Amino acid sequence: MGIRSNLSRPLARFIANQESRWIEDPVEFQKKWLSKLVKTAIPTQFGADHRFAEVRTYDDFRQAVPIRDYEGLKPYIERIKKGEEHVLWPGRPLYFAKTSGTTSGTKYIPISGDSISNHIDSARNAILSYINQTGKSGFLDKGLIFLSGSPVLTETSGIKTGRLSGISNHHVPAYLRSNQLPSYETNCIEDWETKLEKIIDETLHQEMGLISGIPPWMQMYFDRIIQRTGRPIKDVFPDFSLLIYGGVNFEPYRARLFESIGKPVDSIETYPASEGFIAYQDSQEDEGLLLLLNTGIFFEFIPLDSYFSDNPQRLRLQEVETGKSYALVINNNAGLWGYSIGDTVKFVSTNPYRIVVSGRVKHFISAFGEHVIGDEVEKALKHAMERHPETVVTEFTVAPMVTPAEGLPYHEWLIDFARPPKDPEKFRDDLDAAMTRLNIYYDDLITGNILRKLVITPLRENAFVDYMRSEGKLGGQNKVPRLSNDRVIAEKLAQWKKTD
Numbered sequence: 001m002g003i004r005s006n007l008s009r010p011l012a013r014f015i016a017n018q019e020s021r022w023i024e025d026p027v028e029f030q031k032k033w034l035s036k037l038v039k040t041a042i043p044t045q046f047g048a049d050h051r052f053a054e055v056r057t058y059d060d061f062r063q064a065v066p067i068r069d070y071e072g073l074k075p076y077i078e079r080i081k082k083g084e085e086h087v088l089w090p091g092r093p094l095y096f097a098k099t100s101g102t103t104s105g106t107k108y109i110p111i112s113g114d115s116i117s118n119h120i121d122s123a124r125n126a127i128l129s130y131i132n133q134t135g136k137s138g139f140l141d142k143g144l145i146f147l148s149g150s151p152v153l154t155e156t157s158g159i160k161t162g163r164l165s166g167i168s169n170h171h172v173p174a175y176l177r178s179n180q181l182p183s184y185e186t187n188c189i190e191d192w193e194t195k196l197e198k199i200i201d202e203t204l205h206q207e208m209g210l211i212s213g214i215p216p217w218m219q220m221y222f223d224r225i226i227q228r229t230g231r232p233i234k235d236v237f238p239d240f241s242l243l244i245y246g247g248v249n250f251e252p253y254r255a256r257l258f259e260s261i262g263k264p265v266d267s268i269e270t271y272p273a274s275e276g277f278i279a280y281q282d283s284q285e286d287e288g289l290l291l292l293l294n295t296g297i298f299f300e301f302i303p304l305d306s307y308f309s310d311n312p313q314r315l316r317l318q319e320v321e322t323g324k325s326y327a328l329v330i331n332n333n334a335g336l337w338g339y340s341i342g343d344t345v346k347f348v349s350t351n352p353y354r355i356v357v358s359g360r361v362k363h364f365i366s367a368f369g370e371h372v373i374g375d376e377v378e379k380a381l382k383h384a385m386e387r388h389p390e391t392v393v394t395e396f397t398v399a400p401m402v403t404p405a406e407g408l409p410y411h412e413w414l415i416d417f418a419r420p421p422k423d424p425e426k427f428r429d430d431l432d433a434a435m436t437r438l439n440i441y442y443d444d445l446i447t448g449n450i451l452r453k454l455v456i457t458p459l460r461e462n463a464f465v466d467y468m469r470s471e472g473k474l475g476g477q478n479k480v481p482r483l484s485n486d487r488v489i490a491e492k493l494a495q496w497k498k499t500d
Helices: 003-024 026-040 045-049 058-064 070-081 116-134 164-169 192-203 215-229 251-261 374-387 424-438 440-447 463-470 488-496
Strands: 095-101 105-111 143-146 154-156 159-162 208-213 242-246 266-273 276-280 289-291 297-303 325-332 339-350 353-360 392-401 410-419 455-458
Touching: 003 026, 003 116, 026 058, 026 297, 026 325, 045 070, 070 105, 095 164, 116 164, 116 242, 116 266, 116 276, 143 192, 159 164, 192 215, 208 215, 215 242, 215 251, 215 463, 251 374, 251 392, 266 289, 276 325, 339 374, 353 374, 374 392, 374 424, 392 463, 392 488, 410 463, 410 488, 424 440, 424 455, 463 488
Parallel strands: 095 159, 143 208, 208 242, 242 266, 410 455
Antiparallel strands: 095 105, 154 159, 266 276, 276 289, 289 353, 297 325, 325 339, 339 353, 392 410
16 A cells, blocks of 8 residues: 555545534534625625625525526626626635536636635545545555546636636645646647547556546547557556546446446546535445535525426425425525526435436426426436346437427437447337336326327437537537437437438
C-alpha cells in the first residue's frame, strides 16, 4: 500500500463520522440551512426585492420566493455579469459555470466562495465514503483518469468563467495531481476526438486504477483503446478497479461498458450539476444516491403532476414520499433561489434520504396526454434487454410520430444496437408491454386504439456520436435527451438509419 492509500483511510473514517451527524438529523439541518441562507442574503438586491428581512418561517419564504428556472433568474444574473455586487449573494461570484441550455441558450450559473466547497468536497467525499465502506483504497496509488471538459477559463466582468468540470479541475488536491490524467495540456484541447486520441496516448501504458466520466464518453474511450490494442480494458489496465460516473442514467450503458472492460469493477454514481453537487452513491449494496443535506443547499420538491400548474405544490424534505417523482428545486449559498434545475427525482429511501434521478421536467412525451418520462423508458428498455440477454444497446432516444404516412400514430424508438436482438419483433413486443405496465396512460392509448405499438428504428453504428459531432456537441458533459415531445432530434437522426 502506498502513502495515498494509507492516509486516505483515517481521513475516510473522519469524514464518515462528520457526515453521520446530519444523516441522523436531516430535517433539522435543512431547517438551519434555510435560516442561514436567508439571513446571509438580507443585504442583497434579491433579499430586498423579496423581503428577506421579514422571513421567519418556511411558509414566509415560500410566499416571498417564487419558483423560477434560469430565464426567471436571468435578469439578476445579467446584472452580475455587468459587474454589480450584492445581487443574489453578498459580494460577487467566484466563478460562472457556463453551460448550454436547450431553451435558454448559454447559461451562467454563479458559484460563490461559499458554494465552491459543495462541488469540491462532495466529489472528494464520494470517494472517501466508498473507501470507508469497502476498505479499498489501493486505486489511489495508481493513475486516475478524469474525462472532463477543458479547464481553460475566460472572464466575465472579472469573474472566471468556464465549464464546471474545468473549474473543478483547478481544485484537485495537490496530493492527487501527480497521478491525475490526462495532462493539463491535453485537457485544454477543445476538439473532443483530437483530445481523446491524446488521452489514449498518455494513458495507454500507465497503471490505471480509477476512470471517471459520463458513460457515453467513457464508452468511446474504451472503444478506441480496444480498436488500437485488440484487447479488452481489463488486459490493457489490469489494475483498473473503480469506475466513477454521473450525468446520465447508467443502466442503458451498463452491459456494453462492462463487456468492454471484461471484468467486474466497483462503481460510484454521482449527481453533480452546475447548480450544485446534489447526491452521491454512499453504499455498494443499497439502491439510490445519498442526498447531500449539509452542503449549503436548502431543497424543495414539487410533485411532477403539479409542476406546470399556476400554483405548484412545494414540499420540504420531511413531506416527500418514496416512489413519487418530484421536480428538484434548490436554494443555495451562491444565490440561486427557488431554482428549478430541470431534473426530476424519486426517493427510494427516507432513512437516510436517498434518491434516483428519474428524468427531466421538459424531457417527456405527452403528444396524446400519456406523459411518458425518462425513468419509464429506461426501465422498459432494461426489462426488454433482460428478456433478450444477447441484446446490447449503445444509445437510444424516443420521439412521437403524430402524423404517420399510414396507420395510427406511435412512439418511435431510435436505437443504436451494439448487438441487435435475435427476434426483433418479440423484442419490440416485450418493450411495448413493459411500457404499458409502467404508464397507465400509454396503456389506455394503446388499448383504445389511439396509438399503435411502438416502432423501433435501428440506427447505424455510432449514429449518436455522428449526430453529436454534427451538432458540435461531441464530448464534455453533452448528452442526447432520452425523450423529446417533438421530432427535431428524431428527424436529424434519420440520416443514420440502418439500411441493411
